[in-house]
Amino acid sequence: MRRLESLAMLESAPAARWEHFEHMADIGVRGIGATREQAFEQAALAMTAVITDPGSVAARDAVAIECEAPDEELLLADWLNALVYEMATRRMLFGRFEVRIEGHRLRACAWGEPTDIGRHRPAVEVKGATYTALRVAQETGGQWMAQCVVDV
Amino acid sequence: MDIARFKRRSEYEWEIEARGAMRVPGVIYATEPLLRDMDDKVWEQVVNVAALPGIVKASYAMPDAHWGYGFPIGGVAAFDPDAGGIVSAGGVGFDISCGVRSLHTGLSAQALLAAQKRLADRLYQRIPAGLGSTGAIRLGPKEMDDMLSGGARWAVKRGYGEAADLERVEEGGQMAHAKPGNVSERAKQRQRDEMGTLGSGNHYLEAQKVARVFDAAIAQAFGLREGDVLLTIHCGSRGLGHQIGTEFLKRMAIAAAQHGIALPDRELACAPINSPVGEEYLGAMRAAINCALANRQILTHLAREVFAEVLPAARLELFYDVSHNTCKLEEHLVDGQRRRLYVHRKGATRAFGPGHPDVPAPLRAAGQPVLIGGSMGTASYILAGAETGEARSFGSACHGAGRAMSRHQALRQWQGRQVVDELAARGILIRSPSSRGVAEEAPGAYKDVSAVVDAADAAGLARKVARLEPLVCIKG
Numbered sequence: 001m002r003r004l005e006s007l008a009m010l011e012s013a014p015a016a017r018w019e020h021f022e023h024m025a026d027i028g029v030r031g032i033g034a035t036r037e038q039a040f041e042q043a044a045l046a047m048t049a050v051i052t053d054p055g056s057v058a059a060r061d062a063v064a065i066e067c068e069a070p071d072e073e074l075l076l077a078d079w080l081n082a083l084v085y086e087m088a089t090r091r092m093l094f095g096r097f098e099v100r101i102e103g104h105r106l107r108a109c110a111w112g113e114p115t116d117i118g119r120h121r122p123a124v125e126v127k128g129a130t131y132t133a134l135r136v137a138q139e140t141g142g143q144w145m146a147q148c149v150v151d152v
Numbered sequence: 153m154d155i156a157r158f159k160r161r162s163e164y165e166w167e168i169e170a171r172g173a174m175r176v177p178g179v180i181y182a183t184e185p186l187l188r189d190m191d192d193k194v195w196e197q198v199v200n201v202a203a204l205p206g207i208v209k210a211s212y213a214m215p216d217a218h219w220g221y222g223f224p225i226g227g228v229a230a231f232d233p234d235a236g237g238i239v240s241a242g243g244v245g246f247d248i249s250c251g252v253r254s255l256h257t258g259l260s261a262q263a264l265l266a267a268q269k270r271l272a273d274r275l276y277q278r279i280p281a282g283l284g285s286t287g288a289i290r291l292g293p294k295e296m297d298d299m300l301s302g303g304a305r306w307a308v309k310r311g312y313g314e315a316a317d318l319e320r321v322e323e324g325g326q327m328a329h330a331k332p333g334n335v336s337e338r339a340k341q342r343q344r345d346e347m348g349t350l351g352s353g354n355h356y357l358e359a360q361k362v363a364r365v366f367d368a369a370i371a372q373a374f375g376l377r378e379g380d381v382l383l384t385i386h387c388g389s390r391g392l393g394h395q396i397g398t399e400f401l402k403r404m405a406i407a408a409a410q411h412g413i414a415l416p417d418r419e420l421a422c423a424p425i426n427s428p429v430g431e432e433y434l435g436a437m438r439a440a441i442n443c444a445l446a447n448r449q450i451l452t453h454l455a456r457e458v459f460a461e462v463l464p465a466a467r468l469e470l471f472y473d474v475s476h477n478t479c480k481l482e483e484h485l486v487d488g489q490r491r492r493l494y495v496h497r498k499g500a501t502r503a504f505g506p507g508h509p510d511v512p513a514p515l516r517a518a519g520q521p522v523l524i525g526g527s528m529g530t531a532s533y534i535l536a537g538a539e540t541g542e543a544r545s546f547g548s549a550c551h552g553a554g555r556a557m558s559r560h561q562a563l564r565q566w567q568g569r570q571v572v573d574e575l576a577a578r579g580i581l582i583r584s585p586s587s588r589g590v591a592e593e594a595p596g597a598y599k600d601v602s603a604v605v606d607a608a609d610a611a612g613l614a615r616k617v618a619r620l621e622p623l624v625c626i627k628g
Contacts, residue, residue: 022558024191024219051283073418074402081398088342088391091284115284122283123588124559125352125628127394128246130221131401131418151221151246151394152353152559 015143018046021133023149028133029080030147036072036136039146040079041097044110047080047129047150048094051087052120057095059111068105072136076146079106080129087126091115127151153192155184164611165544168195173203173414180213181545181611186603193219194226200416201229205424206237208486208493214500214550215607216599221245222419225499228548230484232493233425238413239433240422241404243496244479246397248437249444250355250388251475252501252523253321254534255452257459258467259381261361264623267462268581271359272624274458276583279357279451280349281628285585287348287450296340299347300332303442304473307449312348313456313470317449319512320470322502325449327442331435335392336399339436342391343443348450352589352628354552355387356525357455360532360620367617370536373518374471376618383459383468384532384620385451386525387628388477389444396440400433425494434479441478448473472512472521476501476551484546495546503537503549503614511537522614524605525552528582528627529575529595532620533605540612549614553601562597563588571595584627593627 016038021028027050031042048054065082069075079099087093094112101107115122132149139145158166158180166187168178178198180187194217201223202211208230217226222242231237257264264271280287289310291299299306304325308315318325350357362380365371376382389396404421407429415421423430452470459466479496486493504511504520511520519536526532530553541547557565568587571594575582584590602619609616 020560022560024555024558025225027559069402070406074405078402084398085338085342085395089344091286117282117284117585121586121588122352123586123592125283127353128398130246131242131405131421132221134418149221 016042018042018049020046026149026152028147028149030145032143032145034143036144037099037101039144040076040099043076043146044080044083044094044097047083047126050126050150050152051122051124052093054095056120057093058113059096060113061111063090063110065108065110066106070104073134075104075106076136077129077131077134077148079108080148080150083110084126084128086110093120124152153188153190153195155187157195164607168199170202174199176202176207176210178202179210180217181607181613182215183603183607186215186607190217191219194224197222197224197227200420201227204238204420204422205413206231206235208232212545214548215611216550216552216554216604218554220498222417223496223498226550226554227498228496228500228545230493230495230546231425232491237425237494238422239425239430239479239494240420240496241397241400241433242419242421243498244437245477245498246394247388247477248393248397248440249475250477251444251473252384252386252525253448253452253473254382254384254471254523255468256375256471257381257383259463259465260379261381261623263465264359264381264463268623271462272581272583274462275357275455275624275626278454278458279626281626282352282585282589285349286345289347290345291347296343297332299446300335300439300442301330303327303445304449307446312450312453317452317470321445321473322475325445327438329435330438330442332439334432334436335396335439339392339395342395346390347447348454349390350387350451350626350628351390352586354593355628356528357451357626358384358622359624360384360622362618363531363621364619367615370518370615370617373515374521374534374617376534382471382620383455385448387447387451389440390447392443393440396436400436403429437479441475444475472523474501474521474523485542497548499551500548501551502547503535503541504547505537505539505541519615522549524550524601526601527553527595527598528593528622528625529580530598530601533601533616534618534620535605535608535614536617538612538615541614544612550604550608553598553604555597556599557597559592562592562594565596566591566594580622581624582627590627
């Protein structure tokens with residue numbers, strides 16, 4: 001699996017960014033940051049970018065999210081799947097995230113707004129985060145990386 | 153991939169000899185060019201599945217196989233519950249019971265073309281497609297459970313469609329032993345507003361003309377003539393199926409470790425069929441199959457309403473409905489013995505041969521219809537289950553073309569508007585809420601479905617009957 005392209009930089013934290021990577025039928029999302037939490041936040045932004053331009057999503061309403069998993073990789077999949085669930089049932093898109101992780105427990109806030117078909121022009125619906133290419137790791141240089149393939 | 157890694161059993165059958173942790177060999181059905189084009193990951197995934205407990209005969213991949221989640225897409229594997237056999241959520245797929253339903257319309261292509269644009273516009277207005285679209289019905293808790301037990305039968309009772317439809321749907325439109333109680337509240341919540349919606353990605357509703365008949369006798373038995381118009385729906389169990397898949401993937405990852413099943417890839421997460429998690433998943437998965445059958449039944453009803461308004465001469469009669477993401481308990485002949493096996497088909501279509509009792513009586517002599525979806529600008533195919541399919545692949549065939557390039561590559565190459573215009577110039581009207589989605593699904597992003605179908609036919613998995621070409625496509 002090769003790295004495809006860096007698609008965006010977050011203005012507040014230059015080290016934090018997200019990118020997509022190739023998967024034949026679907027698409028890979030990868031978040032990179034100074035901390036594990038930042039990497040999780042960026043991975044969530046990468047997932048939003050599969051659907052629409054994250055910059056087009058107003059941070060209007062806040063949704064609280066909690067999940068728990070036996071290890072940090074399953075926790076990443078759980079986190080992204082919790083967002084898929086909130087997007088589907090609230091009919092919302094999210095453009096800003098704040099994640100806290102303690103042990104195997106994640107507490108987060110996601111900010112977004114109701115999906116506006118005309119303005120957001122959603123490309124595709126994300127059905128779920130998978131365990132394919134699922135990886136959470138601190139790389140040489142100290143940066144955290146959190147990634148998996150999402151099913152579309 | 154490197155074909156030197158295979159032992160060639162015949163022109164279309166490639167064996168990966170059992171070694172290491174593999175309990176059975178791997179077998180890929182393909183022509184040499186199709187095999188060369190396949191991702192190395194297919195080899196790896198076929199080998200991994202061959203190592204799962206209780207697998208019978210071989211780990212199979214169909215000619216359209218590509219890199220999936222744990223199991224390859226286009227994978228077929230059967231497990232014996234009495235030999236420690238497993239069931240795997242990844243082996244079924246996230247979109248449980250995703251499938252294809254085709255209806256005769258009683259119209260000629262000529263008759264449809266007279267109202268082609270109006271039909272495209274009205275179908276697009278009526279069929280909820282794409283992200284954020286909602287269905288016309290909202291299910292309360294009691295009705296949700298009725299739907300999950302009743303499938304298409306429930307939908308017909310609710311006034312969506314006709315009783316005659318049911319005999320043309322697998323399982324008579326209702327999957328037995330579904331357990332709505334095993335479906336989580338979150339999965340039900342995701343489905344509440346999504347009944348009768350198409351979804352997005354590669355899902356579609358298409359009016360197609362029979363462009364060519366290859367097997368006149370079977371085509372006649374199937375009621376297909378060149379120039380006829382069919383209506384075809386490709387979609388699945390929507391949010392409910394995805395949520396069940398997601399939840400059981402995690403539970404099975406934990407269960408597998410508890411049962412001492414070594415997983416080379418977490419996505420292979422599975423549980424013994426005879427275990428609490430395995431049984432719970434089967435009950436939930438069957439409920440999701442009913443959800444998919446009900447969903448396609450409601451979409452059928454909506455399409456009938458549109459045709460009644462735009463082309464009143466049309467008479468939409470169900471030809472067949474077949475799923476390609478399932479795990480079903482079936483009887484198969486293995487080395488002269490009849491055994492009851494749980495057959496996973498992940499991106500693979502059931503293809504029972506002539507005379508099989510599970511094929512509707514009017515079609516039985518010809519073999520089960522196998523509906524193969526192509527991309528929106530190329531073609532789809534109708535095949536018939538072949539006698540040889542039982543011995544080759546537990547009565548299974550391919551399900552579609554498979555992608556030739558990723559969504560990103562497609563986006564770099566095409567724009568949605570351009571794809572829509574080019575297809576319109578060729579007489580194919582596309583309607584979609586998402587221009588980017590159309591670009592990602594551009595016909596050129598898919599492999600040649602004809603090559604896949606020819607390989608399935610030549611390998612004896614199913615017989616090629618007819619080629620369908622799109623006239624109108626509502627793309628999710």
